Amino acid sequence: MDSIYIYSLISMGGLGALLAAGLGFAAKTFYVERDQRINQVDDVLPGVNCGACGYAGCSSFAEALVAGDAPINGCPVGGDKLAQLLGEIMGSTAVVGEKKIAQVLCAGGRKETRHPAEYRGIQSCRAAMMVSGGTKSCQYGCLGLGDCVTACPFGAIMISDNGLPVIDPEKCTACNKCVLACPREIITLVAQSKENHIRCSSCDPGKVVRKICEVGCIGCRLCVKTCPVDAITMENNLAVIDYSKCINCGLCADKCPTGAIEFNGRQIAEIEITDKCVGCTRCVKACPVAAISGELKSRHVIAQDKCIKCGICYEACKVKGAISVQYLD
Amino acid sequence: MEQFTRIILLFVSTVLVNNFVLIRFLGICPFLGISKQVETAFSMGLATTFVMTLTGAATWLINTFILEALQLPFLQYVSFIMVIASLVQFVEMFIKKTSPVLYKALGIYLPLITTNCAILGLALLIPLNGYNFIESIVFGFSAGVGFTLAIVLLAGLRETLEFGDVPEVLKGVPITLILAGIMAMAFMGFSGLISI
Numbered sequence: 001m002d003s004i005y006i007y008s009l010i011s012m013g014g015l016g017a018l019l020a021a022g023l024g025f026a027a028k029t030f031y032v033e034r035d036q037r038i039n040q041v042d043d044v045l046p047g048v049n050c051g052a053c054g055y056a057g058c059s060s061f062a063e064a065l066v067a068g069d070a071p072i073n074g075c076p077v078g079g080d081k082l083a084q085l086l087g088e089i090m091g092s093t094a095v096v097g098e099k100k101i102a103q104v105l106c107a108g109g110r111k112e113t114r115h116p117a118e119y120r121g122i123q124s125c126r127a128a129m130m131v132s133g134g135t136k137s138c139q140y141g142c143l144g145l146g147d148c149v150t151a152c153p154f155g156a157i158m159i160s161d162n163g164l165p166v167i168d169p170e171k172c173t174a175c176n177k178c179v180l181a182c183p184r185e186i187i188t189l190v191a192q193s194k195e196n197h198i199r200c201s202s203c204d205p206g207k208v209v210r211k212i213c214e215v216g217c218i219g220c221r222l223c224v225k226t227c228p229v230d231a232i233t234m235e236n237n238l239a240v241i242d243y244s245k246c247i248n249c250g251l252c253a254d255k256c257p258t259g260a261i262e263f264n265g266r267q268i269a270e271i272e273i274t275d276k277c278v279g280c281t282r283c284v285k286a287c288p289v290a291a292i293s294g295e296l297k298s299r300h301v302i303a304q305d306k307c308i309k310c311g312i313c314y315e316a317c318k319v320k321g322a323i324s325v326q327y328l329d
Numbered sequence: 330m331e332q333f334t335r336i337i338l339l340f341v342s343t344v345l346v347n348n349f350v351l352i353r354f355l356g357i358c359p360f361l362g363i364s365k366q367v368e369t370a371f372s373m374g375l376a377t378t379f380v381m382t383l384t385g386a387a388t389w390l391i392n393t394f395i396l397e398a399l400q401l402p403f404l405q406y407v408s409f410i411m412v413i414a415s416l417v418q419f420v421e422m423f424i425k426k427t428s429p430v431l432y433k434a435l436g437i438y439l440p441l442i443t444t445n446c447a448i449l450g451l452a453l454l455i456p457l458n459g460y461n462f463i464e465s466i467v468f469g470f471s472a473g474v475g476f477t478l479a480i481v482l483l484a485g486l487r488e489t490l491e492f493g494d495v496p497e498v499l500k501g502v503p504i505t506l507i508l509a510g511i512m513a514m515a516f517m518g519f520s521g522l523i524s525i
Contacts, residue, residue, distance in 0.1 A: 008399075
């Protein structure tokens with residue numbers, strides 16, 4: 001009886017030891033050099049395998065990063081902190097991408113728009129859209145049934161009482177899930193520092209928009225004319241901001257007759273050139289409305305009646321304190 | 330001569346009549362998982378055939394010289410799984426070294442050969458059928474060939490089907506399962522071809 005135990009132990013133990021030795025030998029013979037950085041990168045990644053970077057998972061992203069195919073700031077979930085860590089591992093200074101957050105390009109909630117029909121069915125925007133394009137009179141606007149809320153893995157989206165999604169900028173990680181989930185395609189990712197948002201996606205002509213929505217873009221072109229840096233263009237009866245040009249001056253929001261453009265930043269109340277000015281004429285060249293006059297090497301002056309308070313001269317000035325800006329509020 | 334005939338018959342019967350995938354329904358997971366492209370399917374078939382042939386030999390040796398000699402038949406599962414797991418590890422290292430592209434294409438299915446029931450099925454069938462050493466190797470090899478045949482055939486069909494007009498509801502896995510079912514029925518036609 002006892003011999004069974006002994007034989008079992010010896011035979012299985014011996015077999016195991018033999019196979020282990022064989023594998024150990026094979027592991028050395030067939031050893032593949034693997035970049036140590038892949039493991040390091042893998043360790044600092046969030047590890048949730050959400051796929052927001054465009055790769056199958058965190059480890060595929062790590063491999064692509066070390067191979068040089070993926071950018072250091074490629075993980076939107078980790079944000080700038082992670083980009084810095086990855087930069088340390090990769091030995092390159094991180095090109096820290098600005099944090100982006102999702103923006104809903106529709107401000108027409110229950111109060112501002114008309115609802116000619118009532119929808120009773122599956123509570124999903126996608127389903128509601130199948131039924132003759134949803135209940136809203138605007139065929140471009142938010143349906144408010146919260147497909148984006150369901151899609152958000154971080155709980156950053158809520159539907160407000162007015163029936164519009166509200167995005168919590170603290171929780172938003174720019175993972176792009178809501179952008180893909182929205183059947184109306186009205187959510188986009190915008191750099192967090194940008195304060196101007198055209199909250200309308202309607203391509204209807206102004207006449208139609210006026211009838212169905214109080215806050216829609218009516219295509220009046222006032223913002224296009226106002227913008228000092230030509231960042232706004234009209235595309236299919238809709239104003240569109242080119243965020244690479246926008247300087248956050250807020251003038252477009254000021255001019256917009258329907259309030260479709262939102263501005264959350266600080267607007268300039270007063271702007272003056274101080275006696276620190278060295279007369280480099282940089283601001284003179286930069287001013288879009290030719291409100292600044294002055295000779296080379298003499299102090300420049302802003303003609304306040306012409307000035308539109310866009311702040312471009314402040315951005316252009318290289319001398320610290322030569323242009324003083326006072327903001328509203 | 331008689332021995333040679335037996336081996337030929339064993340080969341044909343294992344590849345066609347008792348095909349591991351389509352008649353015994355073993356190893357369905359990789360059969361459906363990696364049959365999208367003929368090339369990767371063939372590579373998977375080769376890897377599986379390699380593991381199966383080695384398993385056939387190793388199983389017979391262990392069963393005859395350790396388990397039967399020491400009267401420990403109850404250790405079949407433990408020892409066979411151990412051998413299979415080691416063999417798969419070995420194949421994985423080998424492929425990783427020799428062909429990184431193939432290693433990537435096979436992905437998770439390569440380590441999953443370990444838990445592939447076709448391999449364990451093979452290992453358990455050898456003592457059950459009482460094959461000798463040569464027969465065990467041939468049995469393992471032909472089981473692998475049968476697996477390769479089935480997976481390559483399905484991959485070919487699926488490649489053609491990419492351009493076919495498949496109804497929306499059947500796209501993807503459903504149509505693959507239907508295909509596999511039809512193939513299994515077709516292979517039933519081989520039964521009665523040989524009897525040993």
